[in-house]
Amino acid sequence: MAKILIIEDDRHISDLIRRNLSLVGHDGCCCYDGQEGLCTFKKEHFDLVLLDVMLPEISGFDLIKLVEDTPVIFVTAKGQLEDKLNGLSLGAEDYIVKPFEMLELIARVNVVLRRIQKEEIISVGRIRVDVKKRNVTLDGKEIVLAPQEYNLLEVFIRNRNIALSREKLLEAAWGYDYEGETKTVDVHVQRLRKKLGLEKEIKTITKLGYRLEG
Amino acid sequence: MKLWQKIYLITIAIFVVLLDCGIYLVFQMTYNKDIILEQQQAETEFYMLTEGIYRNFTELEKKDRLKLSQMKSVLEVYENYYTKQKIALTVWDSKSYIYPERLEQEKVSEQAAGEVDEYQMVISTENGVKQMQVEGILYEGEEIYYIRYEKPLTKLQDTWGTLEKQYIIISVAFSLGLAVLLFFVLRRMMHPIRLLTKAVDDMAGGNLDSRVYPKGTDDIATLGEHFNEMAEHIQMDMLHIQGEAKAKQQFADNFAHELKSPLTSIYGYAEYVEKGNVPYDEMLECMGIIMEESDRLLHLSYTLLDMAKLRTYSIEKKKIAVAGLFSVLQKQTQKHCRDAGVQLLCHSQVEDLYGNELLLQSLLFNLVSNSIFACGDTGTVSITVTGTETETKICVQDNGCGMTKEQMDRITEPFYRADRARGRKEGRSGLGLSLCQQIVQEHEGTMTFFSETGKGTTVVVQFCNRSVSG
Numbered sequence: 313m314a315k316i317l318i319i320e321d322d323r324h325i326s327d328l329i330r331r332n333l334s335l336v337g338h339d340g341c342c343c344y345d346g347q348e349g350l351c352t353f354k355k356e357h358f359d360l361v362l363l364d365v366m367l368p369e370i371s372g373f374d375l376i377k378l379v380e381d382t383p384v385i386f387v388t389a390k391g392q393l394e395d396k397l398n399g400l401s402l403g404a405e406d407y408i409v410k411p412f413e414m415l416e417l418i419a420r421v422n423v424v425l426r427r428i429q430k431e432e433i434i435s436v437g438r439i440r441v442d443v444k445k446r447n448v449t450l451d452g453k454e455i456v457l458a459p460q461e462y463n464l465l466e467v468f469i470r471n472r473n474i475a476l477s478r479e480k481l482l483e484a485a486w487g488y489d490y491e492g493e494t495k496t497v498d499v500h501v502q503r504l505r506k507k508l509g510l511e512k513e514i515k516t517i518t519k520l521g522y523r524l525e526g
Numbered sequence: 527m528k529l530w531q532k533i534y535l536i537t538i539a540i541f542v543v544l545l546d547c548g549i550y551l552v553f554q555m556t557y558n559k560d561i562i563l564e565q566q567q568a569e570t571e572f573y574m575l576t577e578g579i580y581r582n583f584t585e586l587e588k589k590d591r592l593k594l595s596q597m598k599s600v601l602e603v604y605e606n607y608y609t610k611q612k613i614a615l616t617v618w619d620s621k622s623y624i625y626p627e628r629l630e631q632e633k634v635s636e637q638a639a640g641e642v643d644e645y646q647m648v649i650s651t652e653n654g655v656k657q658m659q660v661e662g663i664l665y666e667g668e669e670i671y672y673i674r675y676e677k678p679l680t681k682l683q684d685t686w687g688t689l690e691k692q693y694i695i696i697s698v699a700f701s702l703g704l705a706v707l708l709f710f711v712l713r714r715m716m717h718p719i720r721l722l723t724k725a726v727d728d729m730a731g732g733n734l735d736s737r738v739y740p741k742g743t744d745d746i747a748t749l750g751e752h753f754n755e756m757a758e759h760i761q762m763d764m765l766h767i768q769g770e771a772k773a774k775q776q777f778a779d780n781f782a783h784e785l786k787s788p789l790t791s792i793y794g795y796a797e798y799v800e801k802g803n804v805p806y807d808e809m810l811e812c813m814g815i816i817m818e819e820s821d822r823l824l825h826l827s828y829t830l831l832d833m834a835k836l837r838t839y840s841i842e843k844k845k846i847a848v849a850g851l852f853s854v855l856q857k858q859t860q861k862h863c864r865d866a867g868v869q870l871l872c873h874s875q876v877e878d879l880y881g882n883e884l885l886l887q888s889l890l891f892n893l894v895s896n897s898i899f900a901c902g903d904t905g906t907v908s909i910t911v912t913g914t915e916t917e918t919k920i921c922v923q924d925n926g927c928g929m930t931k932e933q934m935d936r937i938t939e940p941f942y943r944a945d946r947a948r949g950r951k952e953g954r955s956g957l958g959l960s961l962c963q964q965i966v967q968e969h970e971g972t973m974t975f976f977s978e979t980g981k982g983t984t985v986v987v988q989f990c991n992r993s994v995s996g
Contacts, residue, residue: 324791366783475800
C-alpha cells in the first residue's frame with residue numbers, strides 16, 4: 313500500500329521494521345547509512361521515511377533537512393526529552409524511541425499515512441473497505457455492519473497478520489474508556505466472521521487473541 | 527569595620543594621646559622652672575626691699591624719730607617705686623596695719639600676727655590672677671613690724687596662655703595632617719588586600735579564572751602569589767573532574783545506546799514471531815537473529831566485566847613465553863583469518879616477556895582482530911616482539927584501510943567505532959581498544975598508533991619488564 317524508506321544502520325533492526333511493515337501490507341526499503349538513504353530517496357518516490365538519528369555519513373538530524381515534502385518519523389535510541397524536542401522541531405511527524413513495540417510502530421505509521429490521506433480503499437482478499445465512507449463490500453456486494461463491527465474490522469485490517477489480544481482489540485476498537493468485557497470482542501468477532509465469510513481468515517490464536525490473515 | 531579602618535583609628539588615637547601627653551609634660555616642667563625663677567626673683571627683691579627699709583628705720587630710731595608719720599613717708603617712697611611694677615606693699619605691727627593708708631583702721635588678726643615667722647612665701651590665686659606673696663618680719667625694735675610683698679604673675683600667665691593656645695592649634699593641625707596622610711597611605715597599602723579579597727570573592731562565586739597580579743615582595747604579594755597557585759590547582763582539578771564526569775556521562779550514554787540496539791532486535795524479533803503470521807522458515811531465521819544479538823550482549827557484558835575487574839583488582843605479573851602467546855593467538859584468530867583471507871605473521875626477537883598472561887593475550891587478540899577487520903578481504907597482519915632487559919615492544923602492523931587523524935584521536939574512546947555500520951554488523955562492541963588501553967596502563971606502558979588512510983595501521987605497545995616499584 314504505502315512505500316516506506318527505512319534508514320537505519322543496524323541491519324537487524326531495519327530488517328525487523330521492514331518485516332513488520334510488510335505484514336500489514338506496506339512496502340519497506342532499507343538503507344544502512346545516510347548517504348545511501350539520500351540517494352535512494354532521490355531516485356524513487358516514498359510516502360514516508362523512518363529515520364534513525366545516529367547514522368554513518370549523514371546524521372538523521374541533518375538528513376531530515378534534505379528530505380522535503382515527505383513525512384519523516386524518527387526511530388532512535390536517543391530517548392532524552394531534548395532529543396525528542398530537537399527531532400520534532402526539525403519537522404518530524406513523530407518520534408519513536410527504541411526499543412519499541414511492533415503495534416506502536418504500525419499505529420504511528422498509520423496515523424501519519426492517514427493524515428496524508430494515502431489510503432482510502434483497502435482490499436483484503438474478497439473484501440474492500442472504503443475508509444472514508446465506512447463502507448464494506450464483499451465480492452462487490454455491500455455488507456451492512458454495525459458501527460462497532462466496522463471499527464473492529466478496521467482495526468483488524470490495519471493490523472493484519474498480527475495477533476491482537478482481546479484487551480488490545482477492546483482498546484483499539486472501543487476506546488480506552490470502554491468498560492466492557494473481553495467477551496464482547498468474541499461476540500463481535502463471531503459476527504464479522506459470519507457476515508464477511510472470514511471464518512478462515514480471522515484465526516483464533518491460543519492464549520493470544522485473534523489474527524486476520526491475508 | 528575593615529582592617530585598615532581599625533589601624534587608622536588606633537594609630538590616630540595613639541598619636542594624639544602621646545603627642546598631647548608629651549607636650550603637656552614639657553610645658554609643665556618649663557612652667558615650674560619659670561615659677562621657681564620668679565620666686566627667686568621675688569625673694570631677692572624682697573630681701574633688698576627689707577634691707578633698705580630696715581636701714582632707713584634704724585637710722586630713724588637712732589635719731590629717735592621713728593614715729594608713725596616718719597615711717598609712712600619712708601614707705602611711701604618705696605611704694606611709689608614699686609607701684610610702677612604693680613607690686614603692692616603692706617606693713618603692719620602686732621595690733622594694726624600701718625601702711626597703706628586705706629588699711630589703717632583695720633585690726634590685724636592675731637592669726638596673721640602670729641603666723642608670720644621670719645620669712646614665708648605663698649602663691650595664691652585671686653579672681654583668676656595668680657600672685658606671689660612674700661611675708662616676713664621687717665623690723666624688730668620696741669615693736670615688731672611685719673611686711674608683705676605681693677607681686678602679680680600676670681606676665682607669666684599671659685605668656686603661658688598664648689603658648690597654650692598656640693599649642694592647641696598646632697596639635698589639632700598636626701593631628702588633622704596625620705589623619706589625612708595616614709588615610710591615603712593606608713588606603714594605598716591596603717589596595718592589594720582589596721584586590722585579593724575581590725579575587726577570592728570572585729572565586730567563591732564560581733569564577734575559577736580569577737587571579738591577582740601582585741607587585742613587590744611583601745607579605746601581601748606573597749599571599750597573592752600563593753592565591754594564584756591555589757587557584758591554578760583548583761582550576762586544574764576542576765577541569766580534570768569535569769572531564770572525567772563528562773567521560774563517564776558519555777560512557778553511560780553510549781552504554782545505554784549499545785544495550786538498546788541488541789535489545790530492540792531481540793524484543794522486536796520475538797514479538798514478530800509471536801504475533802505475526804510468519805512462515806516456519808522465516809521464524810527460524812528470526813530465532814537465529816535473536817541468538818546472534820544475545821551473543822552480542824553477552825560479549826559486551828564480558829568485555830565490560832573485564833574492564834571493571836582491571837579497574838578494581840591489581841594484576842599479577844610474571845614471566846611469559848612469547849611462543850605460548852603466539853600459539854594461543856593463532857588458534858583464536860584462525861577462523862577470522864581464514865574468513866577474511868588475511869595472513870597472520872608472528873615474529874619475536876625475545877623468548878620471554880614480563881606481564882600478565884591473560885591480559886596480554888587479550889591485548890594481542892584485540893589488536894590483531896582490529897587489524898584483520900581493517901584489512902577487509904585480503905591483507906597481511908604481522909606481529910613483532912622486540913625487547914631489551916628492561917623494556918618490551920610489541921608492534922602490530924597491517925596493510926588495511928588505515929584511519930584518518932580524527933579517527934585516531936577517538937579510537938580508544940569506549941564504544942567508538944571507526945567504521946560504525948560495518949563494526950556494528952559484525953558484532954564488534956567498540957570497547958576493544960578501551961580495554962587494550964587499560965591493559966597497557968596496568969603494565970605501566972604506552973600504546974601509540976601510526977596510520978595512513980589506505981596504507982595501513984601500526985600499533986606500538988611499549989612497557990617495562992619489571993614493575994616500576996619492584
